[in-house]
Amino acid sequence: MSAPMSSAFLSSAFLAGMRFEARVMRRDGAIWFALLILAGVALFALAMGASRVAAQQAAIAAARADETQRLSNLQKTLAQLQQGETQGKPAPEPPPYRDPRNAAFMGGGPAAAVAALAPAPLALVATGQSDLLPPAVRVTTGSKDSFLFADEIDNPANLMSGATDLAFVVVFVYPLVILAMAFNLLAGEREQGTLAMTLASARRPGAALAGKLTARVAAPIAVTLLAAAAGVWIFAGWERLASPGFAALLAVVLLYGLFWAALAAAVDGLGRGSAFNALTLIGAWVAITMILPAAINSIAAFAHPAPSRIDMVLAARAASTDADRARDASLARYADEHGGGGKPAGGPQEMTLRRLATQEAAFQRVEAIVAEHDAQLARQRDMADRLGYLSPAYLTYQAMADIAGAGETRYRAFLDRIRAFHVDWREFFLSRAKAGASLTAQDYAAMPKFTQADEELVGRAPAGLAGPLIGVALPALILAIFAWRGFRRCRI
Numbered sequence: 173m174s175a176p177m178s179s180a181f182l183s184s185a186f187l188a189g190m191r192f193e194a195r196v197m198r199r200d201g202a203i204w205f206a207l208l209i210l211a212g213v214a215l216f217a218l219a220m221g222a223s224r225v226a227a228q229q230a231a232i233a234a235a236r237a238d239e240t241q242r243l244s245n246l247q248k249t250l251a252q253l254q255q256g257e258t259q260g261k262p263a264p265e266p267p268p269y270r271d272p273r274n275a276a277f278m279g280g281g282p283a284a285a286v287a288a289l290a291p292a293p294l295a296l297v298a299t300g301q302s303d304l305l306p307p308a309v310r311v312t313t314g315s316k317d318s319f320l321f322a323d324e325i326d327n328p329a330n331l332m333s334g335a336t337d338l339a340f341v342v343v344f345v346y347p348l349v350i351l352a353m354a355f356n357l358l359a360g361e362r363e364q365g366t367l368a369m370t371l372a373s374a375r376r377p378g379a380a381l382a383g384k385l386t387a388r389v390a391a392p393i394a395v396t397l398l399a400a401a402a403g404v405w406i407f408a409g410w411e412r413l414a415s416p417g418f419a420a421l422l423a424v425v426l427l428y429g430l431f432w433a434a435l436a437a438a439v440d441g442l443g444r445g446s447a448f449n450a451l452t453l454i455g456a457w458v459a460i461t462m463i464l465p466a467a468i469n470s471i472a473a474f475a476h477p478a479p480s481r482i483d484m485v486l487a488a489r490a491a492s493t494d495a496d497r498a499r500d501a502s503l504a505r506y507a508d509e510h511g512g513g514g515k516p517a518g519g520p521q522e523m524t525l526r527r528l529a530t531q532e533a534a535f536q537r538v539e540a541i542v543a544e545h546d547a548q549l550a551r552q553r554d555m556a557d558r559l560g561y562l563s564p565a566y567l568t569y570q571a572m573a574d575i576a577g578a579g580e581t582r583y584r585a586f587l588d589r590i591r592a593f594h595v596d597w598r599e600f601f602l603s604r605a606k607a608g609a610s611l612t613a614q615d616y617a618a619m620p621k622f623t624q625a626d627e628e629l630v631g632r633a634p635a636g637l638a639g640p641l642i643g644v645a646l647p648a649l650i651l652a653i654f655a656w657r658g659f660r661r662c663r664i
Contacts (some may be wrong), residue, residue, distance in 0.1 A: 178617035185380045186380065186382055186386075187383060188380060188383065188386045189379065189380035189383025189384040189386075190383035190386050192383075193383065193384040193387035194387045195387060197575065206349050207391060208343065208353060210341075210346065210642075211395050211399040212336060213341050214341050214342075214403060214408075215397035215402065215403045216336070217337050217338045217403075218297070218400070218403030218406075218407050219407060220335070220336045221295070221298075221299075221337050221409035222296045222408065223295060224295075224299065224302075225295045228307040231306070231308055232308045235308035235310070236286055236288065242282060243283060243616065246278065246283060246616070246618055247272070249266070250613060250616070251613070253273070254613075258296065265613075269282075270282070272611060273610035274605075275604040275611050276313075276528060278601065279600070279601025281313050281588065281599070283309070284310040284311060285311045285312050285594060285621065286622065287308065287589070287622040288307060288309075288622070288624070289582075289586045290393055290487075291616070292578070293415060293577075294404070294577065295577050295578060296338070296407055297338045297404075297572055298337050298338065298339035298572045298575070298578055299335040299339070300573035300574075300578025300583075301566055301578050301580065301583045303572070304562055305583060305586075305587075309590070309592065310598075311597055313597060313602060314531070314600045315539060316538070316544070316591075317538055322373060331370045338400060338403070339568075339573065342428060343565050343568055343569050343572075344461055344565075345645060346428070346432075347432040347461070348458055348566075350389055350429055350432045350436065351391040351435075351436050351453045351454075351457065352387040352439070353389060353392055353431060354388045354389050354437060355439070355440060355453050356446040356449055356450070357381065357385050357388060357440055358381070358440050358659070359445050359448075360446055363445065381659045387436055389429065389430075393426060393429040393430075393433075393650070397425060397426065400425060401418075404418060405460075415544070419522070420571075420575050421575050422570065423641065423645075424572060424637075424640070424641065427641060427645050428565075428644055428647065430645075430652075431644050431651070434648045434649075434651035435453065435456060436449075436453055437655030437658070437659070438651045438654040438655040438658065439452050440655070440658070441654065441655045441656075441658015441661070442658060443661070445503045458530040460565050465560075465566045466568065468559040468560055471555070471607060472553070472556040472559065475552070476555060478548035478552055494537070501653050528602060528605060528606060552637050557570070557580075560643075561643045564648075568644060571634075571637055571640040571641070574636060574637065575634060575637070580631075580660060581634065583647050590622075593620065593622050596618050
């Protein structure tokens with residue numbers, strides 16, 4: 173038989189098996205129920221994601237409006253003070269912490285700049301790191317612990333229960349439906365006595381069985397992809413469907429579904445019963461989606477232990493308190509040695525310089541603690557990313573978080589930009605405070621601004637998706653080879 177004719181027989185057997193299984197599935201109400209539930213859960217998750225994105229956008233808008241109002245009030249007060257001095261009718265001197273001319277106090281709070289991370293175009297897909305860091309922070313001249321961890325993102329009870337997003341549905345719910353559809357293709361027909369009839373009536377039994385399996389797994393995969401497209405269109409706009417990020421999302425969901433389909437087919441191809449297949453696949457689902465990710469994080473945490481954020485914040489606050497106590501002890505010694513009620517000579521500028529020196533000592537202590545915590549956490553994350561290739565579920569979630577703009581890469585870049593901006597902000601205000609210079613209207617116009625450099629990535633697919641995609645596709649391919657060998661072993 174020539175190769176074209178063999179190929180024709182193969183394709184016709186495959187299509188015949190797929191059409192026959194599709195007709196059987198159409199008559200099964202349980203299958204329709206499972207598919208509708210899967211689609212409904214996916215749409216609900218995207219609706220919840222859209223509401224979360226709206227809340228983040230509202231928080232950013234409120235922070236920027238507050239910044240604009242604060243600066244406007246400071247500039248008005250500054251203009252009134254300057255006008256009074258010009259007209260020879262000086263206004264009452266405001267306290268230092270309200271004086272818009274005082275660089276030491278203004279940079280530490282009243283004139284604080286807002287650094288915001290706008291939600292990505294597909295932010296409704298996954299929560300990622302967005303439940304750990306606020307979307308907008310007020311950068312001051314103080315240490316990073318004074319503004320990075322100052323705001324409560326959400327009710328702690330809500331954070332403990334976790335967010336419902338499409339990534340959760342895809343990683344946990346989606347595989348269950350695929351396994352339920354594909355776990356007993358051979359075993360079920362063998363137990364019902366119809367497998368021999370199927371094998372005898374097909375010219376290419378392996379191709380026919382592959383077609384029947386394709387019909388079973390194509391239904392949940394297609395429903396999930398269509399639900400994702402419909403949800404993104406409804407809640408984010410149709411233009412998102414044409415973005416490279418959405419194409420990457422479809423590729424991730426498709427490959428993850430094919431992995432579970434290949435796993436189900438490989439176990440079914442062992443020739444055991446339906447009960448064995450069900451127990452084996454449920455055990456594999458628990459191991460891949462729950463045990464392995466938890467083990468990966470535990471191993472990384474054991475190899476590179478880092479204090480919790482609460483411990484880090486408490487240590488930073490303790491360092492700041494120690495610096496304040498050192499300042500109080502220094503002033504007390506000065507009072508004992510020189511008298512005068514503990515007020516050093518030199519006037520207000522000398523007091524300002526002493527206060528800034530104390531703040532700088534506290535800042536250096538706090539920055540050392542934060543830097544050590546961040547470095548240890550970075551090593552922990554890098555190790556977890558390497559071990560993540562042991563679990564396709566881990567890789568899939570990380571890939572979806574990156575597509576949503578809520579992954580580690582984007583947030584690391586955001587924190588790095590905050591770190592660089594923080595240095596510029598401190599230099600701008602503290603250099604003037606140490607020189608004893610008063611802030612002017614020109615200084616307010618020249619204050620550093622946090623730039624949204626991240627906006628140039630809008631609409632692009634994350635660059636680091638190749639690794640996770642290969643990490644899911646390779647085991648799927650290996651399992652597919654084992655499944656094909658198991659299906660070919662079926663004989664009358």
